[in-house]
Amino acid sequence: MRLFHTSDWHLGQNLHGQERDFEHASFLTWLLGQLARRQPDVLLIAGDIFDTVNPPVKAQERLYDFIVSAHEQQPNLTIVMIAGNHDSGSRIELPAPLMRRLRTHALGRVLWLDDGQLDAERLLIPLPDATGQTAAWCLALPFLRPAEVTGASLGDDYLRGIAKVHELLIDAANARRQPGQALIAISHAHMAGGTVSEDSERSLIIGSAEALPASLFGSSISYVALGHLHKPQRVNGEERIRYCGSPIPLSFSEIEYPHQILEINCTGETLDSVETHLIPRAVELLRLGPAPLAEILLHLAELPNTDLLADLARQPWLEVRVRLDEPQPDLRQQIETALQGKAARLVRIGAEYAGSQGRDGDDNERLIELDQLSPQELFSRVWQDSYGSAVDQQTLDDFALLLQQVQLEGEHT
Template sequence: MRLFHTSDWHLGQNLHGQDRDFEHGCFLEWLLRQLKLDQPDVLLIAGDIFDTVNPPVKAQERLYDFIVGAHEQQPSLTIVMIAGNHDSGSRIELPAPLMRRLRTHALGRVLWLDDGQLDAERLLLPLPDASGEIRAWCLALPFLRPAEVTGAQLGDNYLRGIGQVHEWLIAAANAKRTPGQALIAISHAHMAGGSVSEDSERSLIIGNAEALPASLFGTTISYVALGHLHKPQKVNGEERIRYSGSPIPLSFSEINYQHQILDVKLDGETLLSVEPKLIPRAVNLQRIGPAPLAEILLQLAELPNTDLLEDLQRQPWLEVRVRLEEPQPDLRYQVETALQGKAVRLVRIAAEYAGTGRNDGADDNATLIELDQLSPQELFSRAWQDNYGSEVDEQTLKDFAELLQDVQMEREQP
């Protein structure tokens, strides 16, 4: 059996206000070509399909046009997609009855039966090969929100609830499969030891208990397709537990990632190989600095000029990081003037202050941080420090995180 593992498409994402639809369109066209060329049996999309719980219409069109196109060119292909922490689980599942006609399974939530047991049946999906023979079973684990895995049956411990869900689902899968059929898990979670991007991954933290142990996925599982972390990586060096990463750089901290999908091959229950397929970058992200303003202006002057025949949609996104001794009121004007006629698109100017130019009592080496660089937890912690002059305690952070989850779940209701 052959699978393609992808994740974190973040359709509808914008980069400091700039639309990324062109880049996503290029990725999806490339992915369709790879599916046609290699004819895998299964495509896995491990969460964060959209960038927000209420994605723009264009982003939804991108997803559904892709699914239709994939089915038309390869009717035997099975697609499994799960909701991530950026997604609305209910929105992901809303068109599920229609998508099943296109051999696409959409799982957004875990549900519980009247007797308090996990509804494992809906999370176990058969994975047939091109001949229709079931070669594997997929354990679909969408992002598990606290309200879904805590309560009367499971108690209030979030991690314990997650562990119980994994245990019950794996037991159900082992009872269902026959010898020779592989178990494939798809999950959206932060695993312990994973490398996190600086400013593009929304924290899953509840208190300080966030990262999940790889031991949740026992050795009976042949392959674990993970989503959430944008950098492609193995978990604890295990070949069978992988993040495929995002298909495009979602922030300037991801410039140096080799964005890819993973080509997974199995023989029965045995994992044969996991090979990356590198995704062509439709638009480069370019960062200049940090450096003093005079040096920055020289570097901007050296950038290539616009070619009138060039596709403007392929011009690089540019971030400029300027190190200043004191505030520079006309900073943006100087930067934009230097960029006139240059083949780049400026999306952000970040000013870093050093020396003694600041008179607000802040650290002389402090860096200006924009609001979109801070998570809600970080903003809350800073506000607490400003108001009370002390670090926020862990229990208060946990209470805030739970309130935040409640608000996000309310926003998900279509």
């Protein structure tokens, strides 16, 4: 059996106000080509399909057009996609009855039966091979929100609730599968030891709990297709537990990430290989600085001139970080003037001021924009400014739970 593993598409994402539909369209066209060339039996999409719980119409059209095109091109392809923390589980599942006609399974939520047992059947998906025989079972684990794994029968311990869901689903899968059938898990979570992008990955902290142990996936699982972390990586060095990463750089901190999909090959229950297919970058991201303004202006002058015959949609996105000794009221004007006729699209200017006492007692204070701070960091700074002391852990835990409730309610507005 051959499977493709991809995740974290973030359809509808804006880069500092600039839409990225061209980049997403380029990726999906490339992915269709890879499906035609490699003919996998299964495509796994491990969450964060959209960038927000209420994605723009164009982003939704991109997803559904891709699914229809993939099915028309390869009628026997099975697609399994799950909701991530950026997605609305309800929205992902809404067209599920229609998508099943296209051999696409959309799982956004974990549900419990009236007797308090996990509804494991809806999370177990048979995966047929090229002959039509069930060669594996997919264990679909969308992002698990507190309301789904805590409560009267489960208790209030979020990590314990997550562990219980994994235990029950794996037990149900082992009871269902026949000898020789592999178990393939797809999950959207932050696993312990994973490397996080500094700018573009929303924290999954619930109270003081964040990273999940790899031990949740026992040896009976042949492969675990993970989503959430944008940098491709193995978990604890295990070949069978992998993040494939995002298909495009979602922030300037991800410029050096290799963007890829993974091809998984199994014979029976044995994982034979995991191969990398690098995704061509439709639009480059450039970051200049931090450096003094004079040096930045020299770098801008060295950028290539605009080719009037070139596709403007392929011009690089540019972030400029300037180190200043004093305020420069016309900073943006100077940079925009230097960029006239250059093949780059300016999306952000960041300034760092020298010579003032920083928050942590250093000699430099960096001016940080709101979109660079997580909600927890912003809350901590406001608390410090308001009360003159660091926020205590219990208050941070309470804030994190409140934040999750607000995000969950946002899915239904």
